[in-house]
Amino acid sequence: MRLLLRFLQDALSDFFFEYETPRQVLVRNRRVGVVCRLIQLGVLVYIIGWVFIYEKGYQSTDIAVSSVFTKMKGVGYTNVNGVERVWDVSDYVFPPQGDSSFVVMTNYIITEGQQMGTCPEVLLYLLMNSRLSLFQGEMTGVCVNTTNTCEVLAWCPVEDDRIIPSPPLLMSAENYTLFIKNSVTFPIFGVTRSNLVEGIDADYINKCLYHPEDAPLCPIFRLGDIVKLSGFNFETIAQEGGTIGIVIDWTCNFDVAVKHCKPKYNFHGLYGNPSDTGQTRPSLGYNFRYAKHYLENSVQKRTLLKVFGIRFDIIVQSLARKFDIIPTLTAIGSGVGIFGVATVVCDLVLLYLLPKREFYKNMKFKYTDTPIQVRSRQCAK
Template sequence: MRNQIASALSDFFFEYETPRQVLVRNRRVGVVCRLIQLGVLVYIIGWVFIYEKGYQSTDTAVSSVFTKMKGVGYTNVSGKETVWDVADYVFPSQGDPSFVVMTNYIITEGQEMGKCPELSGKHSCTSNNDCIGGSFKRTGNGQMTGVCVKTTNTCEVLGWCPVEDDRTIPNPPLLMSAENYTLFIKNSVTFPLFGVTRSNLVEGIDANYISKCLYHPTKAPLCPIFRLGDIVELSGFSFEKLAREGGAIGIVVDWTCNLDVHEKHCKPEYNFHGLYGNPGDPDSTSASIGYNFRYAKHYMENNVAKRTLLKVFGIRFDIIVQSLARQFDIIPTLTAIGSGVGIFGVATVVCDLVLLYLLPKREFYKNMKFKYTDTQTQDPDSEAGSTETEKGSGSKQACVRAL
């Protein structure tokens, strides 16, 4: 028993088994085999290594974005001149990557808490029974008092009076000057896996350059200062149409870097997308168009609390950082090569199927490929207990498996 165990261990550790192969001279099968191997080779080199960069590891960035607006607007509404600066038309004003620039507005001045009728044609009534006291309506401007005002045939409400009239949106937009406002974007990214930190203020972008440049897709693609009118135009929309009722624009800062070359070549690309909808869609196809919100400025007048209410129509800008860095790594390289070598086995499987099941001489190839063993009539003196037959000129048939 000990000798048998020692012999088995010796065979396991110190012997190598290899299959016997059959060389088939058949043009059709040979061409099929080479075409499949060529296709696998093209896939590995063209797709896995060149297109998908299978020899590189990847990492996404940790990023931060800072923004700053500049520009002055002017309006003259009913003879009242107003100059608007950054503190007036940007919301919020902290330099966030998502912000709104006001382009149009409806203003209601001198509101104070009291009782007044709803707008004419809104929440109509014919008697007090139509106005339930103490109740609210979703689109109303206050709490109903239970009184129907005969002069307007609308319910009286307790709220900020006079109520806002937003039925007519100014056209053209009051702040069309926003088209010439400028936006400065400062963005930094870090790829932790590779220990690389970059900023969109790349080499050559200094204070002198920034003071003069303005972004252009071909003439100044790295300038971090953008004109709002250009941003809207590059996103595919009309500034006037977007400014009247508001909308949303996405600014994508794309960091796609190959760190196998010097990191100075890792530079951002800027893309602009309209999030408002499709530029060619008519407004009638949208259930709710535009972008707007309200805010109020409160003050005291003769010991009475008052406010100025503004319904703001504006363009919302969302700055989105998109990043992907690649660098050579031996582990994914070996993994890609190993998987590619394994795929080469497809050629063998296909050719075996053709030989054994499709060709006219398939029985001959089957006998050439396999040896058959009958355990009941096994001859202990024969090789591996197999039985062999002769065919044709008497040449011995080859076997794929022989241990």
């Protein structure tokens, strides 16, 4: 019993009051030394250059919660077949609620005075001697000889959209202006910002117009400039419509003053490349139909508009950073661990590739033999 207690006491004493360190061998070899230092230098460059400077490994990150409000301004004028019209915001913006995704009408085909009844279809085109129609209503089974089409029960007269007006009827949309109000909140850091940053007051907004160099923070944009900055020609995209993405980029570093956190605006065409034509794109343009219903002499009628327009999608992307001790220690710890790669590579060179590898093995490793192994080796000699 005493021996057992003595054994446990010695074991605990050795565990708590002794320190073990690995044995190190200093190898004087130029090739191995150069390889080791090059690997360590590469690891150091990776940790400092990539992890800390480029990837900002010493900071924690947060993504913003955002809201977008838009408002259009501008008046359009058309004169089609002697019929003059003035188009204001309530006529050419869909939907009118100021969403982050909306359409501005730039061209249209109008069919007025439609009412429910029977009338002939409009022939679409001929394909391999077969006539294809638009299927604009419920077929009655009656053939109309004057048009060589079927009679349908539909809103009559049916729409004829085979010819798209050129140039676009609302080219004046190029000079419409768009006001964007954007607010972002970074919940982890407790920071709220607006694109109406310091210096953007009512007086400035009343006279500014966005320019990527002269007025990069102005929240008022001319539609023609937006389309141009996205790489498209306004008349081309206004003819049959398209889609433009407005990206508001909030990339912020909260290790400096919050006032330096400002938005950057980028513009992208989302309907193919600017050089694409109708032959290279499977579906050209952007359009939809919109009907205005009314009563005339107790008869329900409607005016049908096939709207060609530019759809604007406002996309907010954000990334905020701030110093945090936890990711900093994590980055340092992983970097120190990577330094071990140099030791592993140099050991492989020493023990398996150099001519004096047996000598280095004997210096690096200390062998202990049992008495039986010693006697066996002596007998072998």
